[in-house]
Amino acid sequence: MINHGNYRGIYIHIPFCIAKCGYCDFYSVPIGRSMDWQEQYLRGLVAEMEQRASFYDGQRIITIYIGGGTPSLLTSEQIDRLLNKLAATFTLSSDIEITIEANPATVNEKYLQECRQAGVNRLSLGVQSFIDRELCLLGRLHSTQDSKEAIRAARAAGFTNLNLDLIYGIPGQTTDDWTANLCQAMAAAPEHLSLYLLQLEPHTPMGRWVDEGKLFMLEEEQEYQLYQISREFLSHHGYQQYEISNFARPGKECRHNLHYWHSAEYIGLGAGAVSFINRIRQQNAQLDSYLQTSDDYQPNFWQGEILESMSERQRWIDAVVMGLRTTQGINMDDFKRRFGVDLHQEYAQVINELMAGGFIIIKDGYLRLAPSAYFISNQVLCRFMA
């Protein structure tokens, strides 16, 4: 088992999408199918890597995650160059996990083969739904057929570590619709599934439709029902739930996400990317800085704002909140060794109250959420933040 505290991770943000989805509030810029930005942006990434190389000072990187936006808008040759530069700049572990996120409408077998040859060994497909009506409502550009073809292409290209992202709680979604989605996912036999509850963001088109009464979100009770269906269905099909929203075949848990949940350090490269180093959570500068880099070179052009500078206490509280997201929970002895904090003592009252309510469990030295509290985890976790 990996001790994430001893290793490092790198996230690379590719903040471009063909068009904005109706529910999306992530930092990404719609650019159509224009190819103009990529080289300029890559030059920025290379410059940032060179400036930040010493941050890790020879420490081994065990995970690289290329996320977005839509990273599959980069060509396979550009991904190859990016990974070569990372290998030349940082110390990569020989068994490193390298994930790329892809929109099903932007990949084919040849492209995926070339990505594999470049070193990508995990593919995360943003399927979101296998029902065209739902994809349309979400404002996704791809169809169910595109997803099926992308899954076929991924397998043909040799990917043996495939994640599918699915969204539940889509307006109008019934339990039958959701079960049909899960059945379609099973037909692809992915190694990993991430299931996200649709979050309504007020400044998105979907947020406005709901505001104007043109669209109705599901009731919380219905959302809960869909979540419970997922847990039972996936358990029945041999998937282990290892985090509130994530399920995997044994041994195929996403190392990159585990790295976050173990509250380990990571660097985020690229416009708007977040890093967590030395108790400081910092967000990179926005896109303009990146696109200017090639023309008008600025030292430390990537430096943005500090989101959070943590005290020692905030640091370990953060580790509690992240660790409790995993179904394994927190090993309290390890926690004491790592932070010098006895969770029994620190949280005596909170633990007693939450245990009496059936929201948390202490077993075999682990503090963890009770499965019945997964769906309301935010309410439970905030008790540990006070």
Ligand code: SF4
């Ligand atoms: S593809 Fe992803 S990042 Fe891009 S707009 Fe859609 S949801 Fe947002």
